[in-house]
Amino acid sequence: MIFPFWTFPAPPAAAFPNRAFIKRPILHVTLQRGTRSVNALAIVDSGADECVFPASLGTALGVPIPNPNVYVFSGTTDQPQNAYFDNIHVHVWKHVTPGEIAFSFDLYAGFCDTLEHVGLGLLGQNGFFSRYKVTIDHTNHILEVV
């Protein structure tokens, strides 16, 4: 199934003085745990080992934070970050028909405070790339998930 990239506003920076936006390979997802659910966006990120989301989304789903399923990881710095994992269900929306589901899968997902400032989830290697063949075509601004 093919999904388009999403364009976000991005103000210019010293390194990118002419930049006004960023295009990202993003999926619109509904995260579900029992009877609770929340609609969010997740970047398809081949550089992420796991699938992680902001802690607030976990709280909205009733995921205990903290919980014993902690994973200490690091991102672009050597500062340790704690992600607390739980089993959820992920529904991926069709982009042309909001609310219509393209596909769904079970996911052992992490929730961490350090993604809170970003407000987007990351669909990484374990749980997403391990389950689907993913093609990110930046030239044509499309993402294919098979």
Next chain:
Amino acid sequence: MSPVSLSPVIDLTDVLKDAPVGEWIALSKDRSEILGTGKTLEDALKAAKLRGEDEPIVLKVPPVSALIL
């Protein structure tokens, strides 16, 4: 038909251009309108619910210093 014409980019630059940076934002399901904002996710969800949307799309516009690499 080319893949590009099949799947145009979903452009949030207009709807998010005046969105408060660093706050939670509740978007309408058709991505055309901000229904609520808040310093917490709960605040944004409550604001959207007051506008009649129980299940908005939630996201943030991160500050420049926190753009994902």
